[in-house]
Amino acid sequence: MALRWLIYGAYGYSGKLIAHQAKKRGYQPILAGRNEDTLEPVARHLNFQYKAFSLDSIDKVKQQLEDVDLVINCAGPFSQTAAPLIQACIDTKTHYLDITGEIDVFEYAHSMDKAAREAGIVICPGVGFDVIPTDCIAARLNAQMPEAEHLALGFDSGSRMSRGTAKTSIERLGRGGAARINGQITDVPHAWHSRWIDFGNGEKYAMTIPWGDVSTAYYTTEIPNIEVYIPASPRSVKKMRRMNWFRWVFNLRWVQAKLKKKLESQPAGPEEKERKNNPTYVWGEITDAKGNKKSMRVKVKNGYSLTAEGAVELAVHTLSQKQSGGFYTPSRLYGAKLLDQFTIQ
Template sequence: MALRWLIYGAYGYSGKLIAHQAKRRGYHPILAGRNEASLEPVARHLEFEYRNFSLDNIDTVKSQLTDVDLVLNCAGPFSKTAAPLIQACIDTQTHYLDITGEIDVFEYAHSKHQKAKAAGIVLCPGVGFDVIPTDCVAARLNAQMPEATHLKLGFDSGSRMSRGTAKTSIERLGRGGAARVNGQIIDVPHAWHSQWIDFGNGKKCAMTIPWGDVSTAYYTTDIPNIEVYIPASPRLVKKMRRMNWFRFVFNWKWVQRKLKQKLESQPAGPEEKERKDNPTYVWGEISDDRGNTKELRVKVKNGYSLTAEGAVELAVHTLSQKHTGGFYTPSRLYGAKLLDQFTIQ
């Protein structure tokens, strides 16, 4: 494949997994990031070209993309990195993908649909575990019930979070949860709703979380009411609901700083064996106004392994296929058949 692509944030936990996956598949993306001391060893090990630049100056960013056909952004928090890279990609007619899970970033990318369309480029955030499997489940359920009004999605994994994912979660604590109600995304309390769900490995108590599908599943399905669930013990559900009374303190910068500092002593993310030993169970339930419901359960690879494989697959797909410019979700870009690549028995 002659077209050139660039991985920004290639020395983070997920960025390195993606760069190694690209190498295994025989591709040679350019690696990039703001910290040369961290970037250069990764590029040297993989024998990839690298570029060291920050996102502080939009003209500098654009100058680095003039000979690049696609950017895959792996540098979180995406609330800080997505906007400058998306703008630079629009200005240089460069496709943009990322592995965000942040609702506000999905909404920002969607707001640039017309500009991306005019530029003839693809904007597809969420090409990792958030949101590939849940987005494909949503698409498949919607195909079975086109007139659905409510969609519930969820997942269950024994794998621990990466350090970067945990930091992003901390940034959201002060705002609470999120859901889509009557077509609008609204902030809701932590553990707003709870119910018992069989994700595919037995019934478990579960609670709502502010997952990316609250944004993206709407653009995939046009379903106006969307919630996302993860397992949570009844005790944790009670704890999260009590936390709503004082969650505002998590907006204080010094509290955020302290919580993030505690994460620095933790491993960057799960090692290969842990990823192999901890698949993910993905669940979806769709319903209409007449009380009809359908469910779908799939077992997929560990979230971080899926992120590495999915991000590379969608980058290659975007570069090798002709697409009308604009905003896409993963299933809209590739088709719900993408899920089959990650399903395991």
């Protein structure tokens, strides 16, 4: 079948990586984004068709999707772009994927499950590093201990964040952390919990962060208590905990604007050499009511490389396999075997 799909936000850092990965695999998606002056050179370089349009009017977005079977949304912050694109995709019966890591966006996407089922389309956010590897580990651990009550996930990488990821992180600073407690997503302080963890490259001190799996891993496993960790020095953990006393400052628009402006002078994201030299170590631990534990560790490709490959793989899978409509996590859409494509021995 002809694969008619579109990458929105194709001139951003991850959007470009996904477009190049599609080209490498012999596909020709349509590239799209708000700014035609920035979009056109990217499309010309790859010899792809393009469409320049904003998301201000859902009716106009629907017109642009009339000849499209699937959209990959790469335009963050997804808190601003996911809802209009998802609504337009439902109305035009177009599958929707994105590379978000934003908890609120995952929750919104899940709330559209019934509408997606009625439209016969797949809604699957998080088809990049957020949250493919952690989601697959959660699924595999849950298969080993289906009665588990607690799930901890985490990852470690020396790779720098892209500008887009950093900007999204700034938007969350004022709210603090997040965890799932007794089935409910709950705002918690920054660095709420800390512990020593061996992610696969030696034991390191780590703290909790508001990662997307707080939302998605619950829909994959139904485990009611979920936390996500990254390495952080004891000094950094203390600093984050002190920040809790004045984190409300980061909700001020001018503070967020100032912090985001500082990022503009930084590179868009890690170059190819840095990505190749910085794989990611991913860890998971599951616990039942009796205190029995099982853990899993894998080394995978750099998060941004994984995002590019994972987004294309799930787009092709969605278009080439008959799917029932509804909300999916990556491991529910493809199966936990998806992880094997990105594992490094």
